[in-house]
């Protein structure tokens with residue numbers, strides 16, 4: 136590893152402004168005293184101040200404004216998830232015997248527990264919402280076009296990782312809703328041809344959703360996905376900065392402004408509003424905790440989180456025997472369409488009017504997903520509580 | 535970028551070949567090291583995918599006398615299972631239905647679509663799946679909705695005054 140790092144450092148090209156001027160090394164400060172000397176000492180060895188100045192001075196083309204603040208809000212929300220997740224992990228136990236109880240303990244006994252879990256719980260919804268807005272902005276601005284195809288691709292991967300976060304995190308509280316959502320969610324895998332059954336058992340860590348499912352999802356949620364997300368985010372930011380921001384579709388008159396403080400101020404305002412809304416949510420609405428997971432449990436209507444409701448409604452529409460359409464084919468096509476977008480849309484122009492079919496196709500997909508999601512939200516209680524009067528009796532296997 | 539300002543000593547006849555071979559070796563060694571950790575870890579984490587519960591035994595779930603002809607009952611029972619690192623008593627349920635001719639059928643309550651637990655509506659004599667709206671009749675046949683088949687029947691027998699089932 137060490138030689139890898141050295142290599143990157145050596146190969147760092149002399150950074151230059153987009154206007155072709157080489158990056159100025161930061162001149163030693165006039166301010167004497169030990170702070171100035173410490174600063175120079177660090178700068179000489181790391182170049183960190185020049186690096187920061189270079190990026191803070193990045194020129195923003197005229198017309199870049201509020202729509203370009205979503206990325207920064209996302210980054211902030213992700214950091215929030217990381218911090219609250221780390222804190223929650225200190226009080227949480229990923230076993231069927233203790234998971235639900237430890238979440239109840241967090242919610243009811245640990246000071247600020249309900250608030251911290253609220254931040255983490257609502258934070259995930261906020262992130263999905265903001266990431267969707269971010270993707271829509273990039274789509275309509277055509278910012279994924281050459282040379283930014285890879286930035287888009289990495290962004291799509293980040294979106295998938297977030298969905299994986301949502302899915303694995305959902306199970307951890309081990310209540311009825313979590314359990315049944317995971318039973319159904321992992322059953323999706325079994326509809327894949329040939330390897331489906333193995334895949335489902337692999338995801339579950341056995342035949343049924345149980346102790347090993349919980350530890351798997353926990354390990355994926357707190358170790359694998361964060362590392363992948365950090366790497367992808369770093370790559371995304373690197374590409375964004377290397378290729379510079381795409382700017383408005385129609386170049387606007389005016390002079391470019393440096394990123395700091397103008398754009399960063401807009402970012403700060405949006406971050407403040409977004410985080411403010413999140414904190415308010417966490418204070419006002421306690422996240423639900425249903426009764427503990429029970430494979431024999433009745434009287435429970437499993438419903439996924441709102442961002443999976445479109446898929447949930449889609450499954451209701453699929454004819455028998457063609458479930459694979461709803462579980463694998465259609466979601467797969469949507470994902471594939473996102474991945475291939477920069478190559479499907481070959482027109483060199485970013486202007487929406489000059490790539491009508493892409494815009495129309497996009498609008499149709501958005502409309503369909505939106506309608507299904509709305510349908511799911513509106514049919515919040517599709518069934519009256521079960522009225523089955525069947526008597527339950529309990530028997531157990533003589534040991 | 536000219537070799538980071540450092541000239542390789544390439545004037546010797548074999549130098550180019552040597553560099554290429556060494557470069558290959560670096561790649562091969564690194565791949566082997568990577569494989570050395572990834573292969574056992576993949577084997578380790580995928581091992582539970584092939585585990586199956588032993589389920590050959592018959593389980594007594596209900597006194598035979600409690601199930602009248604034409605009646606459907608939801609019965610809970612417990613089975614000791616090995617759940618990963620723990621031995622657990624796992625609760626399951628089963629629907630028992632006595633046909634008018636006296637024979638008994640047992641249905642796995644998990645929906646053949648994506649596994650939600652179906653609910654029996656006594657008044658309509660229908661099973662309804664709360665997830666995507668699958669509907670089955672009292673005999674387990676598919677009436678409507680996305681499930682591909684009717685409810686899964688479990689082996690059942692009546693013996694010594696008890697109804698016994700076997701999980702499949």
Ligand code: FES
Pocket residue numbers: 645646647648649650663664665666667668679680681
């Ligand atoms: S799981 Fe029963 S209808 Fe989908």
